Amino acid sequence: MGDKAHAHPGAAGRATAADQPSSVRNVVLVGHSGSGKTTLIEALALTAGAVNRAGRVEDGATVSDYDEIEHRQQRSVQLSLVPVGWEGFKINLLDTPGYADFVGELRAGLRAADAALFVVSAAQEADAIASTTRAVWEECAAVGMPRAIVVTHLETARTGYEELTAVCAELFGRDDPDAVLPLYLPRYGAPGPDGHAPVTGLAGLLSRKVFDYSSGERKEIPPDPEEAPSIEEARNRLIEGIIAESEDETLMERYLAGEEIDPGTLIDDLEKAVARGVFHPVLAAAPAGDGARQGLGTVELLELITGGFPTPLEPRCPPVTTPEGVPRPPVRCDPDGPLVAEVVKTASDPYVGRISLVRVFSGTLRPDETVHVSGHGLADRGHEDHDVDERVGALSAPFGKHQRPLNRAIAGDLACVAKLSRAETGDTLSAKDDPLLMAAWTMPDPLLPLAVRAHSKADEDKLSQGLARLVAEDPTMRLEQNRATRQVVLWCLGEAHADVALERLRGRYGVQVDIVPHRVSLRETFGERAGGRGRHVKQSGGHGQYAVCEIEVEPLPPGSGVEFVDEVVGGSVPRQFIPSVEKGVRAQAARGVVAGYPLVDVRITLRDGKAHSVDSSDAAFQTAGALALREAAAQCPIHLLEPVAEVRVLVPDAYVGQVMSDLSGRRGRVVGTEQSAGSRTVVRAEVPEIEIGRYAVDLRSLSHGTGRFSRAYARHEPMPPQVAERVREQTANAP
The missing domain is CATH 3.30.70.870 (Elongation Factor G (Translational Gtpase), domain 3)
Incomplete structure (x- = not known):
């Protein structure tokens, strides 16, 4: 890395269909919101020749032409793919949102990629970076993703490059800080009127070469003797970090004995350590200035991606089964193997219709062939499972809003597929005569x-x-x-x-909706034993209606539901009408007896009643049963029952006190705490659901974006009288 001379590739930078998996690199860019991921992709596309200096190609497309919402909000809200070509490689760059609300897009990007560029902005204070990026790093670590770190916004830095690399080592290299080290040191020019010194070049630590970008192109220049001590100090530490992760056990002995290790050997070991995910190099990058053809550090990044990041041939395909759940042998990244592909993103285009971004793990996907769609185990979220055949539409490589046709997508590559009308995100595409299903990735719970x-x-x-x-x-x-x-x-x-x-x-869909207050599923129950008499007697010519029943209602333990008991003696209520009374009281219980919420946890006993030989009927006794239940409810206090959730909150130790105080203010009961990895604590509590409707937002504010929580229904229990009265008033005044 850093030893090659690179010509501007021009049209060669436009990625087409890949020829073989070894020439593909799938890289996801992750980082906090505002870190500069999209700008970095644009700079890489410019250096690779995919766009001109204005950021466009001949058809007028730009990298950032994704979504009208993104333009209005000035932030990424969805996963986007930008494929570029570089020295015979096809690099699929996946841009992910940095805002926590769109972590699902991030996880889709992790599923589709083989390595990650973690983008950190020097324009933010070190403390702000620490509070927003650790969770994203852990998303990558959880799936064993090889990672490198890119520092951006050095031109407006609040945090110096050396300080920022130390913060990254502390945050991301807690087990081994020497596994997070810079490969290059930035060179600065004279400070401007605002006091900021522009970054004009990079000094390669392994090669000892210095590259100047001040002219808009990467040029090698002689090293400055004054920089030699700082370069040598950083170089020695980098060499030690690389050797510590080397698979060659003799390398450390040779180095300690004073042997000068060949840079080629170090680079080879570095690339292997990065690909294994045990070493995370830090680089610097900046977009090209006016008239420039190359952004600072972009060539170095492209070298790392093509030389250090793993190919799709690495065995990382998730487990595969038949749609019935029968395990199948592990899938290999072989263009001639059985077709196994996965929909990692679904979008709608007003002209084309549904477009599916697909990662091909095995086999080759071609236009107009029929595939089997299987998946995907998210029926509880409103996504139906699929087990159908569909015809694949056109294949394409996206560039902003534009799509460039592809004649195939081989194993290891990514492509957009048109007109898969049934396939959704997470579904598996396979051969129609050999249906397969990939294990789903974990999705965050919407709360x-x-x-x-x-x-x-x-x-x-x-x-x-x-x-x-x-x-x-x-x-x-x-x-x-x-x-x-x-x-x-x-x-x-x-x-x-x-x-x-x-x-x-x-x-997109032309649907106007109104937002209304969210209601939780309240219930009602009797506070004590009570009796009621229902009398339904009408005579208006012809057959009349006559039914009388007397019931007794008593409360039962939580979770008992509604129990109906017949204790009529002497035939005062004919046997054929007993079910009618039960149907009537159960219907009334479902409608509620005071505030319109279902009645639960009661035993309703039919004691007595009267009937008429002509005018009694099923409908009359249903009505009488409902009237009796309402009368019984008027004779005793009716309690409102509210759902209580078991809540688990994971926060850094520094926020435990605030979280526990906040939960108590929500009428919650803290039932315990547990220590977790990374100086964090799990707070367990039982909290009424009516109090945590907006907890997803409030916890994020309280913990500065570092807290997470989960919830699960525990039970219904009586609501405090003052809260119940307020709810009754709101129910009475509701439109």
Whole structure:
């Protein structure tokens, strides 16, 4: 790395279909919001010759032409693919959102990639970087992703490069800080009027070569003697870090004996250590200035990607089974093998229709062939499982909003597939005569409820289809049709996630919705034993209606439901009408007796009644049973029961006190704490669900983005009287 001379590749930078898996590199860019991931991709595309100096190709496409919402919000909200060509390699660059609400897009990018560039901005304070990036790094570490770190925004740095590399070593190399070291040191020019010194070049630590970018092109220049001591100090530490991870056990002995290790050997060991995910080099990068053809550090990054990052031939395909769950042998990255591909992203185009971004793990995908769609185990989120055959439409490589045709996509490559009308994110594509299913990746649970209703009758007709398409694109959303509250609820990861969902409903699917307060599933129960008499007598000519029944209601332990007991003696209520009384009281219990919430945990005993030989009927006794239950409810206190959730909150130790205090303020009961890895604590509590509707947002604010939580229904329990009274008033005043 750093020893090659590179010509500007021009049109060669436009990636087409890959010839063999070894020539493909799939790289995901991850990092906090505002770190400069998209700008870095544009700089890499310029250096690779995929775009001109204006950031465009002949057809006018630009790298950043993705989504109108992204342009309006000035941030990435979805996974995007930019393929470029570099010295015979096809590099698929995957741009991911840095905002926590779109972590599902990040995990899709991790699934599709073989390595990650972790982008850190020097324009942020070191403390801010520490609070926002650790969780993203762990997302990569969890899947064993080889990683390198790229420092951006050095031209407006608040944190110096040396200080920032030390922060990265502390954050990301806790087990081995010497596994996170810089490969290059930036060179600075004279400070400008604002006091910032521009970065004009890079000094390669292994090669001892210095490259100047001040002219807009990468040129080797003689080293400055004044820089030699700092370069040698950093170089020695880098060499020791590389040798410590080397598979050649004699290398350390030779180095300690004073032998000068050949740079080629060091580079080879470095690349192997990076590919194994045990060494994480730090590099610097900046976009090209006006008129420049190469951004600072972009050649060095492309060298690392092609030389140090693993090929798709590395065995990392998830386990594969038949759709029935029968295990199959591990899949190899072989273009001639059985077809196994996965939909990692689903989007809709107003002109083309549904477009699926697909990673091919085995075999070769071709246009117009019929494949089997299997998947994907997310029925609880509103995504139906699939087991159908579909015809593949055109294959293409995206460039912003534009699509360039491909004649095939081989194992290890990524491509966009048109017109897969049934396939959704997470589904597996395989041969129609040999259906297969890949193990699904873990998706975060959406914990912010958004209750919606159609704005008008016209919107009501389109709402169901619009929501179905929305969740088909984004498996981190969950669509709930809550029968208890009669609400349509879209569960999201946060406010930004919800805003994007609503904007897509309006702009992409033409559906206007109103946001309504989210209601939890409350219930009612009797506070004490009570009796009631239901009398339904009407006579208006012809057959009348006559039914009288007397019941007794008593509370039962939580979870008992509604129990009906017949203790009528003497035939006062004819046997054929006993089921009618039960049907009536159960129907009334389902409707509620005070505030309109289902009645639970009671035993209803039918004691007595009266009937008429002519006028009694099934309908009359149903009505009498309902009247008796309502009268019994009027004779005693009725308790409102609210759902209580078991909540587990994972936060750094510094925030434990604030979290526990906040949970107590939500009427929660902290039941325990547990130490977790990385100086973090799990706080376990039981909290009424009505108090944690916005906890996904509030916890993020409280913990500065570092906290996570999960929730699970525990039980219903009585609501405090003052809270119950407020809920009754809100229910009475609801439209």
